[in-house]
Amino acid sequence: MGIGDCFENINLPPCIWFEGGDKRNAYASIISGFLFFVGWWIIIDAASVYPGTVVAGYHMCGVVGTLSLIMINSVSNAQMRGDAYEGGCLGPRGAKVWLFVGFVMGFASVIASCGILFANFAGKKNAHYWPGVGLFLQNVFIFIASLIFKFGRSEDIWT
Incomplete structure (x- = not known):
């Protein structure tokens, strides 16, 4: 009797919400939404724990990252x-340009938050590092969430 034989007779009840066919879209949506939530939660935590260190302009990185997520997944x-796209003035080429601009905005928000982290928080004496790290993590999580939601689905939800 091996280790694998110990678990043969254990039957776990199925989760009603996830039973059935392919759930790749549901998993991608859940993980993406969770990462988006965690990203914003981190920056809210950093701004509330260290008031005054996260300047209002720093939040633009997260706003641009959020707009990028919307653009990429639209x-x-x-x-x-x-x-499925024949209308508009540019057709599929316009959709590709829109997607490219969304990716550029996402990369720009991650790079800008990295620049803010190193320029304003890293290497400063008596400075708190968490607001800068939180800003960077927020934008990285939002960008990863947009990638998971875009490329983690097996087929389009909207069609």
Whole structure:
């Protein structure tokens, strides 16, 4: 009798919400939403624990990252292929440009938050590092959430 044989007769009740076919879209949405939430929660924590260290302009990185998430995930894969998008002035090419601009905004928010971290928080004596690290983590989590939601789905939810 091996170790694997010990667990043969254990039956766990199925979770009603996740039973059935392919749940890749549900998992991608849950993980993406959780990362987005954690990103904003981190910066809210940093701003509340160390008031005055997170300047109002620093929040623009998170706002731009959030707009990037919306832009990236508003373009479906069918629109990228040209299957479901024939209207507008640019068609599939416009959808690709919109997606590219969304990715550029996401990268820019991560790079800007990294620049703020190193310019204003790292290497300063008697400075608190957590607001800068929190700002950077916020934007990294938002960007990862947008990637998981865009590329983690097996098919488009909206079509």
